[in-house]
Amino acid sequence: MSAAESAVETIQREMTIFARRARASAGRMHPELSLVSYTLLGHLEERDGCRATDLAGHYALDKSTVSRQVAALERAGLIERRLDPEDHRVQVLHLTEAGREILAQVTRSRRSAFRERLANWPEEDLVRFAAYLERYNAGPGGTGAV
Amino acid sequence: MSAAESAVETIQREMTIFARRARASAGRMHPELSLVSYTLLGHLEERDGCRATDLAGHYALDKSTVSRQVAALERAGLIERRLDPEDHRVQVLHLTEAGREILAQVTRSRRSAFRERLANWPEEDLVRFAAYLERYNAGPGGTGAV
DNA sequence: CACATCAAGTTGTACTATACAACTAGAACG
DNA sequence: CGTTCTAGTTGTATAGTACAACTTGATGTG
Structure with missing residues (x-):
């Protein structure tokens, strides 16, 4: 598996973890x-x-x-x-x-x-991470890639 | 607002968008x-x-x-x-x-x-994005930062 | 103009995911 | 033994959701 493919796998896995957590904690987050x-x-x-x-x-x-x-x-x-x-x-x-x-x-x-x-992220990483997320979300939606 | 602060804002906003979408499509994703x-x-x-x-x-x-x-x-x-x-x-x-x-x-x-x-992401960006997500999810959980 | 059609919202009904509490059955330990 | 702990099930309640039927108001066409 290429580096790109394995990165896609990781993104999928981590996004799924995130979605599951968000779902689980959504109701409890703020009463x-x-x-x-x-x-x-x-x-x-x-x-x-x-x-x-x-x-x-x-x-x-x-x-x-x-x-x-x-x-x-x-x-x-x-x-x-x-x-x-x-x-x-x-x-x-x-x-x-x-x-x-x-x-x-x-x-x-x-x-x-x-x-x-x-808190402990260097500014450079924050800026890049933010840009990646924007780019990801701006992509074509509704394909189930959630 | 510093670049870091505004990046945190963006990350929060985009993660929330993502969580909302995930939630909305969770039931319809795969019958x-x-x-x-x-x-x-x-x-x-x-x-x-x-x-x-x-x-x-x-x-x-x-x-x-x-x-x-x-x-x-x-x-x-x-x-x-x-x-x-x-x-x-x-x-x-x-x-x-x-x-x-x-x-x-x-x-x-x-x-x-x-x-x-x-599909259109350069390999370098995929690898970095994957690493950021892993790092984010590995952080201390349960604080509502979802 | 009158009737047909469209649009915005509400309400009835049903389903899924969830939590909490009460319970059953088995294990562990004094 | 009996008490207490653990794994899992079941009863009950709630939130969020969708779909369908309906009401009310707007719009457009013969």
């Missing part, structure tokens, strides 16, 4: 915010509000799934729905102040966990 | 084998058989979860249980011939998906 909720809130912050359908499309989730997630986030007071005056079928979702705070808090705690994990 | 089942079969192959408790410990799953997964895999004819003659509480799990085949098949299809995704 107040699952990985999905966190991602959705992050999207709302980044876009400054969007529709449920956009979330579903962007994250490849069924609209019913998003509908329930959104309902839960609203019940928790983290987001609010504003009827689009242009189109009354549409609800534009926005973070509330509480939602913004929780999101920032979870982001901080996640960031510090990552920092800790990467 | 015949979920990510968890695949991982468990892989472990059995690697160790040439082990106990359910070992699987639970190694993958941080509850023993009841493993028990049901194992039951499903046995029903599907992919593994078999052999009573440990030394200790009648213990069932040693082994791949069956069918299990070995399915595992090999899924491994092949996953590998080809990874290969495709990484």
Whole structure:
């Protein structure tokens, strides 16, 4: 096996380990915010509000799934729905102040966990690793290479 | 923000994207084998058989979860249980011939998906990326930096 | 304009993966 | 022995998900 082939094997194995761990710890990571909720809130912050359908499309989730997630986030007071005056079928979702705070808090705690994990890496390696990950994720998706 | 800090941000973001995708596609990846089942079969192959408790410990799953997964895999004819003659509480799990085949098949299809995704990477980058991932995963776990 | 079609969301239902707790059966050790 | 430990199963509950059926509003065409 060539060096390239064996590197591909390693990447596959390590990505799989990572995915499994992420899955296992997703629910326990932050009691107040699952990985999905966190991602959705992050999207709302980044876009400054969007529709449920956009979330579903962007994250490849069924609209019913998003509908329930959104309902839960609203019940928790983290987001609010504003009827689009242009189109009354549409609800534009926005973070509330509480939602913004929780999101920032979870982001901080996640960031510090990552920092800790990467604490001893030389800057050069961090930069290269970051670039590789971006490149990997930007590649053609949906092939199951997860 | 320093280059190192911004690299850590990127790593966090990209790892999260990856984890979310993995999660979303886990169930659809291979109709015949979920990510968890695949991982468990892989472990059995690697160790040439082990106990359910070992699987639970190694993958941080509850023993009841493993028990049901194992039951499903046995029903599907992919593994078999052999009573440990030394200790009648213990069932040693082994791949069956069918299990070995399915595992090999899924491994092949996953590998080809990874290969495709990484097809245009220069060997040097593959080797470095693989090393970074190994290093990342080998770090202290369980902090939520997933 | 009226009806057909499309789009956004909700709700009913079902399934999978998971955890925790209570239990059974066997082992180990005093 | 009997107590305590260990391996595994089963009951129960929850989260996240999908698919299908439905409601409501928008759009476009004869």
